Amino acid sequence: MQALHIHAGPKALAHIRENGLRPEHIGVIPGAAGGPKGLILGPLDRFIFGEWLSQSTQPVDLVGASIGAWRMATACLNGSVAAFERLEHDYIHQHYEPLPGKKRVSAEQVSDAFGHSLQAFYGGRIGEVLSHPRYRLHIVTSRGLHILHREYPLATPLGYAGAFLSNAVHRRALGGWLERVVFSGQGAALPFDAQDFRTCAVGLTERNFMPALQASCSIPFALKAVHDIPGAPAGAYWDGGITDYHLHLNWTVPTQGPERAIVLYPHFQQNVVPGWLDKALKWRHGATPFLDSTIVLAPNPEWVKTLPNGKLPDRKDFMTYDRDLAGRVKVWNAAASAAQQMADEFSHWLQNPKSSMVQPL
Numbered sequence: 552m553q554a555l556h557i558h559a560g561p562k563a564l565a566h567i568r569e570n571g572l573r574p575e576h577i578g579v580i581p582g583a584a585g586g587p588k589g590l591i592l593g594p595l596d597r598f599i600f601g602e603w604l605s606q607s608t609q610p611v612d613l614v615g616a617s618i619g620a621w622r623m624a625t626a627c628l629n630g631s632v633a634a635f636e637r638l639e640h641d642y643i644h645q646h647y648e649p650l651p652g653k654k655r656v657s658a659e660q661v662s663d664a665f666g667h668s669l670q671a672f673y674g675g676r677i678g679e680v681l682s683h684p685r686y687r688l689h690i691v692t693s694r695g696l697h698i699l700h701r702e703y704p705l706a707t708p709l710g711y712a713g714a715f716l717s718n719a720v721h722r723r724a725l726g727g728w729l730e731r732v733v734f735s736g737q738g739a740a741l742p743f744d745a746q747d748f749r750t751c752a753v754g755l756t757e758r759n760f761m762p763a764l765q766a767s768c769s770i771p772f773a774l775k776a777v778h779d780i781p782g783a784p785a786g787a788y789w790d791g792g793i794t795d796y797h798l799h800l801n802w803t804v805p806t807q808g809p810e811r812a813i814v815l816y817p818h819f820q821q822n823v824v825p826g827w828l829d830k831a832l833k834w835r836h837g838a839t840p841f842l843d844s845t846i847v848l849a850p851n852p853e854w855v856k857t858l859p860n861g862k863l864p865d866r867k868d869f870m871t872y873d874r875d876l877a878g879r880v881k882v883w884n885a886a887a888s889a890a891q892q893m894a895d896e897f898s899h900w901l902q903n904p905k906s907s908m909v910q911p912l
Contacts, residue, residue: 554854554892557900558821558912560843563813571904572846574607578804578812579742580626582619584792584827586770587864588819589618590887591850593639594894595817596622601632603901608685609812612742614733614798616691616791618642620767624673627680627688641668643883646876662775666765677760680736687739690755691791691798692766694730694784695776702776702787711771718828722835723748725826731794732783734763743800747841753783767791792827799825801841814845819863821849821912838912847912848897850890858886 559567570576580599583589604611615623621638628634647656647664673680680688695701699710714728726749733741734755741752755763759781766777766788776787797818804812816823822836823845829835855863859882872879900908 552854552857553851553896554890555896555900556821556849556851557897557909558847558849559909560838560845560912562843563846564906564909564911566813566844567846567904567909568906572813572901574604575609576813577604577607577611577815578609579612579614579802579814580623581798581800581814581816582613582615582623583797583818583823584617584619584790584795585797585819586618586866587642587868587883589622590639590642590864590883591819591890591893592622592817593635593887594891595848595897596626597632597635598894598898599815599817600626600635603898610685610687612687612689612739614689614691614742614800615767616795616798617768617770619798620690620764620791624680624688624690624764627683627686628673628676629679637672639887641672643880643887644876648874658773658775661773662765662769665768665774666761669761669765673761673764677757680760681755681757682737687742688736688755689739689741690734690763690767691795692732692734692763692780692788693791693793693795694732694751695787695789696728696730699728700786701778707771715828718826719832722825722829725794725828729789729794730784731791732788734759734780734783742804743802747801748794751784753780756782759783762788790827794826796825796827796829797823799823799839799841802844804844812844814842816845816847818847818849821847821910823847823912842912845912846909848893850893854892858889 613623613626625634625638647661649656698706714725717724731748731750734753736755762777762780770790776789778787779785780788802814824836864883864886868879
C-alpha cells in the first residue's frame with residue numbers, strides 16, 4: 552500500500568508541472584506541533600536533510616513549533632542524520648514516574664526532566680545550530696498576556712478558558728490573550744507575513760536558545776511555562792502550537808523569477824490547522840492562499856490504519872500504556888520504522904516528479 556500522499560497548493564503544483572522538484576527549489580521547511588505524531592516524520596527528516604537538501608546551496612528558513620522546533624533545531628546540527636536518530640530514540644524512551652507519595656507526575660517534574668534532556672541533547676552544540684551556513688532557525692512560542700502574563704494555579708486555567716472562547720469567535724481575538732513570539736537565528740527576517748496575528752520577533756542567541764526551545768515545547772498544564780526569556784518581552788511562555796499548531800502562515804517566499812521557492816512541509820496529515828485551539832473547529836482546517844506555494848508530504852490515511860493500534864503515535868499513549876514503558880516503546884518504534892516507506896516513496900517520486908501523483912491541498 553502507498554504510504555505517502557503528496558499535496559500541493561496551486562502555485563506549487565504549477566511549479567512541479569513546469570520544473571519538477573529539486574533541492575535548490577526549497578526556501579522554507581516548517582515543523583508542526585503535534586507531540587508523538589512527529590515521530591512518523593523521522594525517516595523523511597533524515598532523507599531530506601541528510602541526503603537530498605545537501606545537494607543544493609541556497610539558504611533555507613526552518614520554522615518550528617513544539618516538537619517541530621526540536622526537529623528543525625536538530626536539522627541544524629552537524630551530522631544531522633545521527634542527531635535525528637538520537638531525537639527519535641530519546642523521544643520514544645521518555646518516561647516519568649510519579650514521585651513517592653504522589654499519584655500523578657507533576658508539570659514541574661516533567662519540565663525539569665525535559666530541561667535536563669534538552670541540555671544533554673544540545674549542550675555544547677548550540678553554536679552549531681546558530682551558525683549553520685545555510686539554515687536559519689525560527690522557534691515559535693506563545694507568550695501570555697494580561698491574566699496569562701504569569702502562571703498561577705487559578706488564573707491560568709481561567710485565562711485559557713477565555714482564550715478558548717475568544718478564539719472560537721475569531722482567531723484574531725486570541726491575540727488578546729496570547730502573542731506569537733518567534734526567536735530567529737542569524738538576524739534572519741521572518742519568512743512569513745505576520746499581519747495575520749499579534750507577533751513579536753526576537754533574536755535567537757546562545758543565551759536564550761534553551762529556554763526558547765523548552766518554551767516552544769511546554770504544553771499548558773502538562774509542563775510549566777518558561778518565564779522571562781532573555782532578550783524577549785517579560786512574561787510566561789508556552790508551547791508555540793497554541794498560537795500556531797501547524798504553522799498555517801502567510802509564507803513570503805518568492806513565487807516568480809529565478810528566486811522562486813517552494814515551502815516543503817513534511818507533516819503528519821494533509822490539513823494545516825492554524826492554532827491548537829482550532830483542532831475542534833473543522834471550518835478552519837481547509838487550505839487558504841497562505842499555502843499556495845506549499846507542498847505537504849503526509850501519510851496516507853489508509854496506510855496509517857496499518858500501524859500499531861491503527862493510528863499515529865499520540866499523547867494518549869502515555870495514559871494508555873501508563874507504566875508499561877516497554878509496550879509503548881515497542882509500538883512507537885514500530886510506527887517510526889514503518890515510516891521509512893514514506894521516505895522511500897518520496898525519494899522515488901523525486902526521480903520523476905509527476906504532477907498526476909500530486910493531490911491539491
